[in-house]
Amino acid sequence: MILKNLIQTTAVFFPVLSGFSSCMSQTEKHPNIVVILSDDQGWGDLSTSGNTNLSTPNIDRLANTGVKLDRFYVCPVSSPTRAEFLTGRYHSRLGVYSTSEGGERMNLDETTIADVFKKAGYATAAFGKWHNGMQYPYHPNARGFDEFYGFCSGHWGDYFNTHFIEHNGEIVQGNGFITDDLTEKAMAFIDNHKDKPFFLYVPYNTPHSPMQVPDRWWNKFNDKKLEMVADERVKEDIPFTRAALAMCENIDWNVGRIMDKLKELNLEENTIVLYFSDNGPNGWRWNGGMKGKKGSTDEGGVRSPLIIRWSGTIASGSQISEITGAIDLLPTLADMAGIKYQTQKPLDGLSLKPLLLKDKKGWDERLIISDWSRQVSIRSQEYRLDNQGKLFNMITDPGQLTDISASEPIITEKLKKEAEKWKTDVLAKISPDDRRFPVGHPDFKYTQLPARDGKAHGNIVRSGKAPNSSFFTNWTNLSDRITWDVEVLSEGDFEAEIYYTCPSRDVGAMVQLSFNSNMITAKVTEANDPPLRGMENDRVERSESYVKDFKPLKAGIIHLEKGTGELTLKALDIPGSMVMDFRLLMLTRIN
Numbered sequence: 001m002i003l004k005n006l007i008q009t010t011a012v013f014f015p016v017l018s019g020f021s022s023c024m025s026q027t028e029k030h031p032n033i034v035v036i037l038s039d040d041q042g043w044g045d046l047s048t049s050g051n052t053n054l055s056t057p058n059i060d061r062l063a064n065t066g067v068k069l070d071r072f073y074v075c076p077v078s079s080p081t082r083a084e085f086l087t088g089r090y091h092s093r094l095g096v097y098s099t100s101e102g103g104e105r106m107n108l109d110e111t112t113i114a115d116v117f118k119k120a121g122y123a124t125a126a127f128g129k130w131h132n133g134m135q136y137p138y139h140p141n142a143r144g145f146d147e148f149y150g151f152c153s154g155h156w157g158d159y160f161n162t163h164f165i166e167h168n169g170e171i172v173q174g175n176g177f178i179t180d181d182l183t184e185k186a187m188a189f190i191d192n193h194k195d196k197p198f199f200l201y202v203p204y205n206t207p208h209s210p211m212q213v214p215d216r217w218w219n220k221f222n223d224k225k226l227e228m229v230a231d232e233r234v235k236e237d238i239p240f241t242r243a244a245l246a247m248c249e250n251i252d253w254n255v256g257r258i259m260d261k262l263k264e265l266n267l268e269e270n271t272i273v274l275y276f277s278d279n280g281p282n283g284w285r286w287n288g289g290m291k292g293k294k295g296s297t298d299e300g301g302v303r304s305p306l307i308i309r310w311s312g313t314i315a316s317g318s319q320i321s322e323i324t325g326a327i328d329l330l331p332t333l334a335d336m337a338g339i340k341y342q343t344q345k346p347l348d349g350l351s352l353k354p355l356l357l358k359d360k361k362g363w364d365e366r367l368i369i370s371d372w373s374r375q376v377s378i379r380s381q382e383y384r385l386d387n388q389g390k391l392f393n394m395i396t397d398p399g400q401l402t403d404i405s406a407s408e409p410i411i412t413e414k415l416k417k418e419a420e421k422w423k424t425d426v427l428a429k430i431s432p433d434d435r436r437f438p439v440g441h442p443d444f445k446y447t448q449l450p451a452r453d454g455k456a457h458g459n460i461v462r463s464g465k466a467p468n469s470s471f472f473t474n475w476t477n478l479s480d481r482i483t484w485d486v487e488v489l490s491e492g493d494f495e496a497e498i499y500y501t502c503p504s505r506d507v508g509a510m511v512q513l514s515f516n517s518n519m520i521t522a523k524v525t526e527a528n529d530p531p532l533r534g535m536e537n538d539r540v541e542r543s544e545s546y547v548k549d550f551k552p553l554k555a556g557i558i559h560l561e562k563g564t565g566e567l568t569l570k571a572l573d574i575p576g577s578m579v580m581d582f583r584l585l586m587l588t589r590i591n
Contacts, residue, residue, distance in 0.1 A: 029336055031310065032271040033117065033199045034190075035329075036257065038251055039078060039129060039208040041228060042098070043279025043303045045248045047482045051286055054245040054458070058256030059307065062275055066309025067318045073325040073379060074279055074304045076295050076372040077220035078154060079104035079131045081326050082203065082276040086112045086132065086143070088330035088349040091580065092371055095433070096132070099154045099224040100467040102435060105133035106143070110519040111343035113330040114144025117199040120339045126150065127185045128203035134453070135437050139446050141168055145201070149185045153452060153466035157547035158203055158534050159212040164499075164550075169446035171586065177214050179206050179247075183254040187261045194265045202258070210534060210542040212374050217253075218539060226288040231399070234537050242284040243539040258482060269311045273338060274329070276306040285365035291400040293421060297370040297387050299398060308356065310336070320355050323381055325368045328352050347392060362486025367415075369422055376422055378415045383408075385415035389557035437568070439561055440589060442490040449567070449585040463581075471545065475579040478525035488560045493591050496520065496558050498569070499584040503529040507577030513555055513585075516565045521572065522555035524580060550583040557590065 006032045029116065044051050048060040048068070052470040074081040079099045080091035083106045087094060095107035106112075116123045125147040134152035136142045149167045162174030162181070175181050186202045206213075230236040255275065262268050280293045280301040292298030307322070308314060327349030334341055335351040354363055368379045375387035382399065383438050384392050391405040391412045407411040439447045452467040458480030461471045472482060496513055504527035512521045532546040 004393050004428040006489050032197055033333055034273045036201040036203045036275045038277045039205045041277040042287045043305050044286050053228050054249055058252045062309050066307055066317045067314050069306040070318045071323045072304050072306035073302050073336045073368050074278055076297055076301045078278045084326040085329050088327050088347040104131055105138045114384050116341045118144045121240055122174035123148045123193045123196055123198040125189045127182045129205040135447055138439040155208050155470040174233055179204050179254050183257050190261050207244040210241035211539045212248055212537045215245045217250045230284040234284040236284045239540045240283045240568045244333050272310045274308050277304045283314045289399045297375050314356050323368055355576050376419045378418050436485045436487040439486045439488045440490050445589050447587040451485050454484050455482040457481045466544050471581050471583040472583045478571055484567045486567045487564045488562050491562045492589050493557050493559050494561035494587040495590055496555040497586040498555050499551040500580040501528050501548050502580045506578050508575040509571055509579040510573040511571050513569050515560055515567045518559050520558045522554040
């Protein structure tokens with residue numbers, strides 16, 4: 001199906017309270033927003049949660065001077081949580097069903113939190129891992145963010161002086177360790193917008209694997225004896241845990257740098273700061289005795305720390321025990337900032353302002369739904385119905401050890417009905433994904449088509465099982481090809497660059513890039529044979545692909561007509577044993 005209305009402005013009306021305009025200043029006291037999101041960090045990976053294996057003093061300080069939401073729920077994996085935070089709606093309504101190859105994309109008729117704040121006059125930026133679509137208009141620059149620096153993929157292959165990181169669509173070179181680099185960009189944004197309200201989203205990509213962290217953080221954990229470990233039901237990988245905790249301490253240091261910048265600029269009392277994680281821990285380790293980790297709809301897979309601080313407005317050192325979720329953050333932050341808004345779709349989330357300001361009058365008990373891979377779990381204030389229909393009292397049994405469904409038949413039946421209703425009303429209506437990858441949006445200069453989103457034919461294989469940050473290799477025959485199912489949104493001429501590696505013995509291959517009746521050819525005339533790398537910085541052996549330093553081959557100018565089709569890269573001549581290893585096709589509009 002052709003993507004509809006991709007080049008039209010989303011028809012959402014945002015009436016705002018008096019005093020809001022595009023020229024708001026800090027003196028008008030509309031609060032800045034800073035949202036910090038970690039990647040694969042469990043609830044237990046903080047010293048404020050009681051973990052004595054590590055020290056996270058800056059995040060602890062946030063909690064001590066703000067509020068901890070003790071029962072806050074996200075999704076089992078990354079892209080769904082990010083989509084729920086961005087929209088205030090459950091991910092299964094949003095077109096998000098996977099973490100790669102297009103399944104991570106958020107439907108284009110969704111209103112984002114950045115749309116809301118941008119319409120209200122805020123400067124908006126995101127620095128880090130996006131993971132909700134790469135090609136414009138799925139790109140963050142099309143979803144309300146004025147500035148984006150980071151990567152749109154689900155994970156990255158190297159965390160030091162990162163290659164293929166982007167700034168507003170253009171490929172640039174990273175600087176230093178990635179979490180430190182993202183923080184530098186965030187602090188620069190704060191500096192540049194200190195006189196105007198800003199919405200800053202900092203989605204870090206650690207402690208997601210590969211497990212890389214600078215020596216400064218690793219040296220403490222290299223041989224550290226862990227006092228708190230996973231329970232006896234599971235087998236913990238201690239070296240992996242050590243690396244994860246070292247990465248968490250690095251995150252904490254960077255959170256401290258952001259907070260110091262706000263203090264330096266006298267913005268602390270006029271800035272709402274949030275900190276949370278996108279799913280449960282990415283390995284078995286201490287997590288408060290909860291069942292499950294990343295990928296699970298059990299408590300340990302979906303419970304995240306959430307800390308909110310607004311000095312002078314939210315009571316210091318308080319705790320909220322009511323169940324809440326990522327779906328609540330859009331309505332909450334808009335409400336706290338005084339923004340009235342409308343979205344095209346009804347929200348699933350609620351404003352938590354009454355809880356944050358200790359006005360719980362009229363706050364009703366609710367249910368929060370967790371689903372992934374068709375597995376549905378329902379959380380009430382006291383109970384969890386797991387994906388097998390077992391019931392657990394989460395107050396007395398956080399490890400989900402004792403099924404009480406037989407002794408609590410009324411509660412069990414009620415929650416089972418909710419789970420079946422979700423399967424019938426939402427999951428059963430999800431249709432096969434026929435969205436093509438968009439190319440050539442008239443409002444954006446760049447279109448990246450990575451190996452991640454391509455299909456390999458013939459002998460070509462991926463460099464790793466996980467498509468994110470992978471490349472194609474073993475391209476040896478004329479019948480081999482790489483294709484992308486695309487929709488060209490606006491006709492034009494595009495400079496095509498192929499990011500490749502090729503040893504000197506195989507230089508000379510002729511390749512053809514074609515779309516419908518238009519095509520160009522290019523010859524590999526220069527060797528580029530860097531070694532695989534990444535292992536030199538890994539603290540434990542990775543499961544993802546290693547990386548290479550790919551370089552661009554300027555393939556020429558291709559004319560693309562508006563419409564759908566298969567974009568194909570194939571070889572016309574292979575004088576050596578292979579064509580190339582392929583990482584990325586970049587199309588840059590030139591007219």
